[in-house]
Amino acid sequence: MRTDGPVVIALDGSLLSDRTLEWGLREAERRGADAVLVRAWTEPDEYALGGWFPTLGDTGDDGEAKDYLDAVLARETARRPDLRITSALLHGQVVPELRTQSDDAQLLVVGPGPSRRPGHVAMHLAAHARCPVAVVRDHGESxxxxxxxxxxxxxxxxxxxxxxxxxxxxxxxxxxxxxxxxxxxxxxxxxxxxxxxxxxxxxxxxxxxxxxxxxxxxxxxxxxxxxxxxxxxxxxxxxxxxxxxxxxxxxxxxxxxxxxxxxxxxxxxxxxxxxxxxxxxxxxxxxxxxxxx
Structure with missing residues (x-):
């Protein structure tokens, strides 16, 4: 487990994802760490074949997912000029892709999923990630x-x-x-x-x-x-x-x-x-x- 790696923040473009983003960026600031915003996108035929894990992004052209990440990156870089923030569009199914990201991270930040109770993705990563995992709820810290x-x-x-x-x-x-x-x-x-x-x-x-x-x-x-x-x-x-x-x-x-x-x-x-x-x-x-x- 690395203590000098980035804080990796998994996003899916939902309203709950905004809360995950805010929590993860604050945590990166506290730790003096870089932040990496990631979103997974899966090829439609790969998804149709019935993989084990759901996707974090939409199927179809990955342009929408990339545009989303670019917009979030530009906005948050302007808001937090002292924090180094990068982004990465992941091509593949969400759990294996995020687990790979956890190899070099000091923290992986995920949301609960489509509902406010952690779903399969969050629970699987909490058990199998190779770094600490924060499962963010919708409540503000204060x-x-x-x-x-x-x-x-x-x-x-x-x-x-x-x-x-x-x-x-x-x-x-x-x-x-x-x-x-x-x-x-x-x-x-x-x-x-x-x-x-x-x-x-x-x-x-x-x-x-x-x-x-x-x-x-x-x-x-x-x-x-x-x-x-x-x-x-x-x-x-x-x-x-x-x-x-x-x-x-x-x-x-x-x-x-x-x-x-x-x-x-x-x-x-x-x-x-x-x-x-x-x-x-x-x-x-x-x-x-x-x-x-």
Missing amino acids: APGAATGKVGAVVVGVDGSRASLGAAETAARAANARGAVLRLVHARPTSPAPFGPDYVPPLSDNAATDPAHRSARAVAESLLAHHPDLEVETVLVDEDPARAILAAARGAQLVVVGSRGLGAFRGMLLGSVSHEVVRDAACTVLVEHRDED
């Missing part, structure tokens, strides 16, 4: 806290796995860049995992002796050592982890998850908790992909 004057929190679920600790570091940087609170969520399933211990004792009120409290405190202290100005909240609950993260993310502006954690099925490219959060969160979700082995 909209949840507009009534109070506060920006929404950045939420991350931690379970002690390397993937979740990497996600926590990413979330800390994101919270710092946004001037937001970092909310660490540690949730323990109320029912045992199929191949785990038969019984998990409930959380203790004694924060000094309970191992879950100590673990969450250790993560918070480690993050604060690198980000001393960060405000950190911890949420510890006996609850299904996905439901706990989704509850903590109400009113948040961003949720960060590891691609997989300490679940029972280690071979999954996108763990069940992360999959559910990407699918159901009301705000943008960033899936962190790291070398977890």
